[in-house]
Amino acid sequence: MRAGELALWRGRLEEFAAEVFAPLARCDQRVKGWLYLRGLLLEGRRKSMQPMAERLGVDHQGLQQFMTSSTWPVEDAEPHRPPYGGLGPRLLPRYRTRPVSLREHVLAAGRGAGRSVTWRKGSKAAMSSHFVLLRVRLAGRRPKPAADGTIPLTWLIAQWPENEAEPVKYWISNLPADIPAKDLIRLAKSRWRIEHDYRELKTRLGLDHFEGRSYTGWHRHVTLASAAHLFLTEQRALPKAQARA
Template identity: 85%
Template sequence: MVWRKGSKAALSSHFVLLRVRLAGRRPKPADDGTIPLAWLIAQWPEGEDEPVKYWVSNLPANIPAKGLVRLAKSRWRIEHDHRELKTALGLDHLEGRSFTGWHRHVTLVTAAHLFLTEQRSSPKVPARTAGPAAEAGTAEGAGSQKPPSSLPTASARQSVLRRVGQPQCCNRL
């Protein structure tokens, strides 16, 4: 089964999908007293003697097999985003002690992650062309060129705010 297209080729493998009742846990029983069914997903690559990866899911029984496998295999994306939130955006830098401080910190980190994701997915702006003096390589042309700003433009901020809504704390941007 193919679950997504990779950078070089489609990613595919064999999978076993079973509905099972989990043992060794204390699941909340259904109204009739039975333990609810869950999905056991096992990846069994060709040439292997037994499955190599396992997942358990409580998704409904009527979900298509391809969708179930795609969701199970999307864990790498979640781990990548979590690592980016911690390393690049400072999710793990909070040393506060209140829920309010934690909530504000997580909200700002999440908003920064949304902004970066939005910037990556939007089409790139064409580079500015320099004047004829800069193309000739003269000292005047090299000194007159401004370095690109690392701050987002007002239109980029407005684009993100249109998608997520204006926060109550920001009346002007």
């Protein structure tokens, strides 16, 4: 948008910015927020802080401090409930923004938003890679909102190795928000362990060998097969017994 065109919208932009930045405690934060909106709306090939500051005629360090280190209040997202017109079924709550793919989420965050995580020791060396960890709300065709209509936050995990142009693997997890990154990745990467245990349960411990017709019998069979597997797992964790002389 050209400067002249933006000037015609100045009043509306100021009202919009006043509503958007009302939760910010300080007046200078609200002013910087308004300036940043203007910089994004104005014409320009780059919308990073320094070029925008030059177009706005302000110090880019002020914008940078506002965006990277000043304290912003954090509030939970709330769904928008469209007004009911009185005819037909009531509209369900929905979020104003369109859903985007996992890939879009991670690419928008950028590889720089990630970190290198070592999740376990391998047979030859420690196993590590670069991961981007984000908190997202799942959309899909049948999201599972809470009673108030909000969709809970979940973990989006993306493995993005150094030699790759984009992520190569994705995981979704409902583990707690305060879980350490190492534990989160270790659990995400434990699929091989789960597959190994399941194969052992079936081939060695007869998990699928039950031939009865009752749920109770099947349930107890599966329970005891799992108990047997637990026992084997505990034995492997013990130090090897000394051989007899």
